[in-house]
Amino acid sequence: MAEDHKPSEEPEKRESFDPSRFYSAAFKPLMDSYANWAADLSKQLSGTASVRFKVPRVTFVPPVVPANPVAEMLGRQLADLTNFNSVIRQAMEPLNQYYRDQWQGIFASLVELRRQVLPENLRDAAPNLKALETLLIDEGIPLMWVPGPKTVRALLDASDTAARRRVIGQRWRGIANDCTAILEGIDHPGLQDSRRFGLDVVRALRDGHTSAAQALAANLLDSLLHRHFDKASRLQLTKNEFKTKGVKFNLDDYKIRVALTFAPVWCAHARYFPTDGDPIPRVFGRHPSAHGVSRAQYTRINAVYGLMLVVSVLKFFDLEMSRR
Known part of the structure; x- marks a missing residue:
């Protein structure tokens, strides 16, 4: 079988x-x-x-084969x-x-x-974090919307604080033109009075009335912050205790447009109390502009700082405020 x-x-x-x-x-x-x-x-x-x-x-590390x-x-x-x-x-x-x-x-x-x-003036420059912290926080130079891209590039290429102040001093007419262009484009109905005061700052600066320009810019900035922020938000953005506590404005605490716009505003609110014997600073400040009127504080360069701050803040509100 x-x-x-x-x-x-x-x-x-x-x-x-x-x-x-x-x-x-x-x-x-x-x-x-x-x-x-x-x-x-x-x-x-x-x-x-x-x-x-x-x-x-x-970092990709390839495996080591014995x-x-x-x-x-x-x-x-x-x-x-x-x-x-x-x-x-x-x-x-x-x-x-x-x-x-x-x-x-x-x-x-x-x-x-x-x-x-990012506003048009910053798109090609693409500053790194270190440069942003130096210009915005340490030196209080506004970069949002103004100044123009060529001046932004010159500020980034400058070697130190003194060189950057010289850039602003040498280019003040061009910066005034940059600010005028932004101010003329602000069309929110609730900002028209402030826009006109901003243009008054430009006219005073161009006509050689730098002290008047700085005083109006500092007070317009203060009015904008009081008008459009509640007290808690305003204090958060302006309470500058760097001299007493060593705490700087932290970019990570805010949305990007808020951080880049209001870091130099924070810098402009550096502590200054003449009753405490504080020396009048030579850099632009809201408090010394109000309480330390002097040739040390009132200069054309500081007036330009104040103008740029006002224009940056106005443009921020123009973009962020509801139009209903």
Whole structure:
């Protein structure tokens, strides 16, 4: 009797190596990290989250493979395979294109966000965090909407505080023109009186009445803050205790447009109490403009600082206030 024929066992199926799946799994965490960062930055720039000037640092370190005779042998065998590298390149090209398109999309979206949020005078300059902190917080130089892009570039290229004040002193006429252009574009109905006073500051400055220009700018700034902020918000933005407590304005505490507009306003509210024997500062300040009238405080350069501050704040309100 013939033996029953037993069907031969099917050979074990082995899953073929899929390079695209391997690299997708390997690089997915990295791409997810940057995608999340881009989404977070999008919220910050669009004004839905507090500003954050921190970019994740991701360093890819390839694994170290210890010397191994078997591994070396396999390596030599693989190297002998004809067209092996070209096959791998062809297999990986769709994946490379996929990630290349993702990167391009991320950076294109960031460029568009920068265009929407940053005023035109800052888009090409793209100052870094250190430069922003120096000019806005330490020196109180407004950068939002005014001055124009060429003056912004000159300020960023200047070597120190004295050089930047010289830039403002030398370019005051051009800065006055920049401020006029912004003021003429402010069309919110609730800001028209303030806009006209801003133009009065420009006229006084151009006519050589620098003291009058500075006094009006300082008082107009104070009026705007009282008119459009409640007391708690106003104090938060202007309470400058750096001299007594060493605490600076923190850009991370505010949405990006608020941070960049009101950091120099905070600087202009540096502590000054003549009753305490404080010396009259030579840089523009709201308090010494009111309580320390002198040749030290009242200068054409300080009048230009005051004008730029008023124009920046007016433009901020023009964009942010409801028009209903």
